[in-house]
Amino acid sequence: MALWIQILPGSSEPIYVQVAEQISKAIARGELASGDKLPAVRKLAAELVINPNTVARAYSRLEQAGLVTTKTGSGTYVSDPKLRRHDAADINILTDRMDTLITRGLNLGLEEQDIIAMFKGRLAKFVNKKAERRKND
Amino acid sequence: MALWIQILPGSSEPIYVQVAEQISKAIARGELASGDKLPAVRKLAAELVINPNTVARAYSRLEQAGLVTTKTGSGTYVSDPKLRRHDAADINILTDRMDTLITRGLNLGLEEQDIIAMFKGRLAKFVNKKAERRKND
């Protein structure tokens, strides 16, 4: 299992956000499962040729989101999905982001059905990857 | 028709993004239709108690997205939806954002059906508002 994380130099997204986001996606796709260990802060920093502080910030962000738990001296591990909680605030943020996304789609001239079809298509890829992974375990 | 735009002081989003985003949503919902005139740069700046440059930057962003056209000396107007084009790059950005959104939802512990239902619900509100507006015209 090599390293999938790739930082885009031209992106307006801060590096620590890019790293956290890509790890989040790996978790959502099931490529990283509960208990899996993330690369050590210094090791990942060396591979990506960025500062260890930047990786630490990404990990801190993941921990705040409840996706990983860290044990100083041991490492950073993907947390148990069953323990992940969401409250009303989380849902509000999610629906706000949905509205932003829908705004973009409609203003690009896309039709309601097209947008839904696209969304379902993307979502299916996540779930399929998870199913494949369960099969191979 | 008073002013709907509200800037959140605590937000990490730049003010010019907040302004552009809210106008985009108004257009997507049909609250602003083709030909409608946006508030003058200086006027909106005065109402929001921000710098005119910041509003100008928001308008510039909307023009770059093809949502408005500006005529110096006259004003800024919502452009014709039929003229709005999208290319492959636009779709790529949209699907990337969808993936980010889906990642959030799944990692909050939401089920596939819940996420789709939420998304459809939000989208329906946009389309319904447009339908209502057509009725009242």
Add this chain to the structure above:
DNA sequence: ACAATTGTATTAAGACTTTTAATACATTAT
């Protein structure tokens, strides 16, 4: 016990972005 590895914290500096401010200019409307 010891050494290596882990995450964390601090301080500093440079680069970049955001916002305000103060003008000035060009075009359009009245």
Add this chain to the structure above:
DNA sequence: ATAATGTATTAAAAGTCTTAATACAATTGT
């Protein structure tokens, strides 16, 4: 003409992002 429009420029203040160089605390492996 006069007023109102969008645009452009220059400057400064405040904040964010990233790197750098350390140092500390806790765990792991021997």
